[in-house]
Amino acid sequence: MEDLSGIYNNSGNNGSNRVGGYNKTQLRAHKIVLNGRKTCTITGVNDVLSFDINEVLLETEQGMLMIKGTELHVSRLSLDKGEVDVDGSVDSLTYSDTTGAREKTESFFSRLFQ
Numbered sequence: 001m002e003d004l005s006g007i008y009n010n011s012g013n014n015g016s017n018r019v020g021g022y023n024k025t026q027l028r029a030h031k032i033v034l035n036g037r038k039t040c041t042i043t044g045v046n047d048v049l050s051f052d053i054n055e056v057l058l059e060t061e062q063g064m065l066m067i068k069g070t071e072l073h074v075s076r077l078s079l080d081k082g083e084v085d086v087d088g089s090v091d092s093l094t095y096s097d098t099t100g101a102r103e104k105t106e107s108f109f110s111r112l113f114q
Contacts, residue, residue, distance in 0.1 A: 054069065063096055
């Protein structure tokens with residue numbers, strides 16, 4: 001069994017008081033456990049944006065997480081707890097930080113319409 005896990009705490013966020021529908025005081029630890037590239041348990045999930053058999057896109061405490069593979073399916077989803085389980089053949093896990101771009105856009109428009 002292969003355990004590729006990482007724990008990321010979200011203690012140093014800057015910006016607005018809300019992230020992904022949660023107040024900063026409600027942010028949860030983000031953790032990924034990948035077992036044998038077949039099952040993946042993820043915590044610190046704010047939302048599931050899309051999923052199909054080749055890709056799952058999640059909004060997490062650490063940014064957007066794209067899981068690519070084959071025969072992927074979300075076997076368990078608990079947004080109340082911020083947990084998602086994905087089964088299938090996992091080829092890649094990729095993060096992109098879109099929260100910074102969103103905050104810049106909002107501040108630009110807020111300044112424009114003042």
